[in-house]
Amino acid sequence: MKEYKPPYSITEDMLNLVSSISEKMGKIDVYHNLDAKPHLRRNNRIKSIHSSLKIEANSLSIGEVKDVIDGRIVFGAKREIQEVKNAYEAYNMIRKLDPFSLKDLKRIHGIMEKFLEEKAGEFRHGEEGVFNGDECIFVAPPPHLVPGLMTDLFSWMKKNKKKVHPLIMSAVFHYEFVFIHPFSDGNGRTARLWHTAILAQWNSLFEYIPIESQIEKFQSEYYKVIAECHVNGQSNLFIEFMLKQINIILDEIIIQIRKPDDILSEYTKKLLDVMDFGVPYSTIALMKLLGIKSRETFRKNYLDPALKLEMVIRTIPDKPNSKNQRYIKK
Known part of the structure; x- marks a missing residue:
């Protein structure tokens, strides 16, 4: 029987992007600042969870996601709140996972769908499709093929984990998993978490790099590329798409950790310390x-210097005096 191999080929663009990403990861490793900033790591984790759930139509804001994680009361749909709790528990297990274990994958899906899906962690028994909103991107393989396809995918990963670069393998897995669509629900969330798990085994810093937030910014393109790969019969476009998004998000991470403290006044530092990334604050709240x-003291000593350094941005930049103005830590 012919050995299974996911249909893709290495392109020059892929090699260039892998090189660029590796170089940027080296810079982050040199600074070691991400390890020394638990607040930054936590906020990036919250961004990952919020974005991954938002892609699947969860309506909770990033502030509400943070409140759910912090144990505060949030008035929202029960299912959406449970999705946040489940995702937080699952993401906290990344370091304990074997990304080449099908058993671990099922276990994580069981956590992702806890109290949401009766047969969480079990392969589907019905027909499924991949949707972007109400639009069906493609129909997944019939359910009787799922166990064999998933076994083949994990067998290939195990056999080639020392031959195929993790940046390539994680993207190949992501596409193949979405194509197989092995579960009745939660496939997108599980695929994105597992993509991170594969990369985190290569470099632990990926555990706190919110790739999901970058995907969410280009959600339409994400689904478009998946559909094009399905038509083309290979995952090249998806691999290149994911590598580009990782390359971009690393620029943001480098900016986050490289902000030199010597250019910040004590006032600006205090302002940044009380703000969470991605959460909009009113003047009164701050x-x-x-x-x-x-x-006046707040604006002169705290807010204006932070705005000037572009470490805080306005939500309505063209109307700085708007009563609905909010400020976000960049």
């Missing part, structure tokens, strides 16, 4: 967090 009563 003043309350800082314990400041004077709006």
